[in-house]
Amino acid sequence: MSTDHLSATFAALADPTRRAILARLASGAASVAEIGKPFEMSAPAVTKHLKVLQRAGLITQGRQAQWRPCRLEAKPLHDVADWVEQYRRFWEQSLDRLDEYLQQLQTKEKEDGRTE
Amino acid sequence: MSTDHLSATFAALADPTRRAILARLASGAASVAEIGKPFEMSAPAVTKHLKVLQRAGLITQGRQAQWRPCRLEAKPLHDVADWVEQYRRFWEQSLDRLDEYLQQLQTKEKEDGRTE
Numbered sequence: 001m002s003t004d005h006l007s008a009t010f011a012a013l014a015d016p017t018r019r020a021i022l023a024r025l026a027s028g029a030a031s032v033a034e035i036g037k038p039f040e041m042s043a044p045a046v047t048k049h050l051k052v053l054q055r056a057g058l059i060t061q062g063r064q065a066q067w068r069p070c071r072l073e074a075k076p077l078h079d080v081a082d083w084v085e086q087y088r089r090f091w092e093q094s095l096d097r098l099d100e101y102l103q104q105l106q107t108k109e110k111e112d113g114r115t116e
Numbered sequence: 117m118s119t120d121h122l123s124a125t126f127a128a129l130a131d132p133t134r135r136a137i138l139a140r141l142a143s144g145a146a147s148v149a150e151i152g153k154p155f156e157m158s159a160p161a162v163t164k165h166l167k168v169l170q171r172a173g174l175i176t177q178g179r180q181a182q183w184r185p186c187r188l189e190a191k192p193l194h195d196v197a198d199w200v201e202q203y204r205r206f207w208e209q210s211l212d213r214l215d216e217y218l219q220q221l222q223t224k225e226k227e228d229g230r231t232e
Binding site for chain 1: 120122123124126127129130131132135138139142188189190191193194196197199200201202203204206207209210211
């Protein structure tokens with residue numbers, strides 16, 4: 001298992017519950033109890049997910065004794081966007097080709113319809 | 117382990133060798149032997165990585181008997197870009213706040229320098 005930052009980030013994102021936790025935190029900091037509420041999950045299960053997100057730097061947890069809010073961190077998400085951006089030209093070309101192909105199919109269908 | 121598409125994609129991307137393979141394929145289709153060359157890796161190790169990428173839909177492999185080229189597929193990369201895009205406003209605001217903070221520090225340093 002590699003421990004480079006980007007690999008840790010992608011591994012942490014490879015779970016729908018963890019992605020849902022990030023979506024929740026995008027609208028503001030929240031306590032562990034608040035984060036766990038919508039998932040009907042045991043506190044230890046929530047804590048385990050939060051630890052994975054924390055190790056990947058995607059969230060940080062405050063140190064106030066009572067309310068230790070978790071916060072979303074921008075940097076790893078920005079790194080993911082930077083990484084995938086290098087493939088933009090690739091997928092735009094691919095989708096353009098698919099579009100052309102579908103238009104050709106439609107044109108052909110219309111022509112076939114006319115000659116039948 | 118969840119088997120939703122996005123989770124499978126992120127899990128496949130959580131390895132630097134697999135990301136390097138995708139970067140290689142972005143410049144054109146390649147055979148398994150060609151893909152393995154720069155990594156000084158055994159053929160079974162390369163095949164294992166390719167299978168993970170294939171299951172995630174990130175690559176496809178041709179069916180010609182001799183040269184079975186692997187190709188990069190656009191859709192999962194586009195899905196990753198779509199997913200991370202929803203956080204753009206979040207990280208732009210965070211980076212703006214960091215920028216403001218650093219400018220305040222610099223201004224303060226200059227002022228302190230003047231009054232010393």
